[in-house]
Amino acid sequence: MSDPYETTEAHLDRLLGRALNSFDLPDRLVERLTTALAHSSSLHTTHHSPATGIWRETHQHTYLLADGGSASLWELAYRQEGDRTVRHEIFVSKAETCLAVARLFGEIPAEAALDPALLPGDDEHDDDAAALSALLAAPAPARRHREYTVEQSADHARRVLRRAENEDRPGERTAERLRSAYAHQITQAFGGRQCLTDGRDAGFSLYEHAFVLLDGAEVSLWEVEHTATPDGRHMCEVYESEAAARGAMELRARVR
Numbered sequence: 001m002s003d004p005y006e007t008t009e010a011h012l013d014r015l016l017g018r019a020l021n022s023f024d025l026p027d028r029l030v031e032r033l034t035t036a037l038a039h040s041s042s043l044h045t046t047h048h049s050p051a052t053g054i055w056r057e058t059h060q061h062t063y064l065l066a067d068g069g070s071a072s073l074w075e076l077a078y079r080q081e082g083d084r085t086v087r088h089e090i091f092v093s094k095a096e097t098c099l100a101v102a103r104l105f106g107e108i109p110a111e112a113a114l115d116p117a118l119l120p121g122d123d124e125h126d127d128d129a130a131a132l133s134a135l136l137a138a139p140a141p142a143r144r145h146r147e148y149t150v151e152q153s154a155d156h157a158r159r160v161l162r163r164a165e166n167e168d169r170p171g172e173r174t175a176e177r178l179r180s181a182y183a184h185q186i187t188q189a190f191g192g193r194q195c196l197t198d199g200r201d202a203g204f205s206l207y208e209h210a211f212v213l214l215d216g217a218e219v220s221l222w223e224v225e226h227t228a229t230p231d232g233r234h235m236c237e238v239y240e241s242e243a244a245a246r247g248a249m250e251l252r253a254r255v256r
Contacts, residue, residue: 008039008063015061015075019090025073029092033073035066043150044074044094046183048212054105055079058097076100148183148212157181160209160221164238166248170221174240177219181211189222189242190249203227204249208242228252 006014012033016022044058056078063071074097076089091097157178161170190206209221222245224237239245 008036009034011039011041011061012036012063015073015090018088019075020087021089025090025092029071032065032067032069032071033063036063036071037066038064046148046150046212048216048218050216050218052081053079053084054081056101056105058094060094078104080104148185148210150183153181153184153211154179156184157209157211157221160223160238163236164223165235166237166239168244169238170240174219174221177213177217178211178221180214181219182214184209184211186210190246204253206242206245206249224249224252226252 016025016030039061041059041061044060046057048055056076059075059077061073061075063073065071072092074091074094076091076097077086079086089100091100158175161175161178164170187208187210188205189208190204203226205225207223207225209223211219211221213219220240220242222239222242224239224245225234226237226249227234229235237245237248239248
């Protein structure tokens with residue numbers, strides 16, 4: 001956690017001191033960072049896997065420099081499977097952090113898969129851009145882990161539940177738990193399928209909204225979007241399990 005009373009100089013020294021790869025940073029960048037007047041740190045993504053003990057977080061540290069410019073460092077803090085030691089590495093771009101995740105965990109972070117254009121278009125990072133493109137072009141590993149984005153997740157959960165029209169949607173107990181959500185990930189599990197329902201075309205999509213709570217628990221909402229309604233309008237239904245959501249889709253899609 002950040003110390004609100006920590007000076008920018010002490011913060012930078014602590015960050016560089018705990019990073020295993022601080023010597024890889026460009027000398028010119030380190031020189032500029034030593035002139036920093038102020039700083040801001042934020043948690044960008046978080047990943048927890050209780051089954052394996054794997055844990056990682058990415059933090060963005062932004063510095064206001066004496067020359068009027070700014071610079072950012074991306075920090076990856078992680079524990080690997082079977083190892084309780086927390087390690088830290090720092091990078092000059094989000095894309096380099098994605099490459100490190102691929103190197104350490106054998107997977108492509110969800111944000112990289114969604115947005116491969118993560119690197120600036122200068123010559124300094126062309127090799128990283130090529131390496132990231134190669135990773136994205138490769139077949140996805142069979143074993144995938146969640147990559148949560150830290151943002152207004154409790155509000156997102158509230159909006160998902162609010163638009164649900166099914167009578168058996170999650171109740172107040174689930175809504176209460178999700179008020180402590182601080183990160184989430186949206187994944188399309190099924191999408192774009194058209195079928196005939198009562199002689200009409202109807203479209204179906206299934207989304208998983210996965211949340212991580214302040215107590216470390218992970219909770220998912222399964223949202224079905226479809227047009228299998230009497231007037232063909234768009235409708236959302238939300239369930240607490242994938243099985244219930246798929247069962248609802250099958251029921252709606254049944255030709256009567």
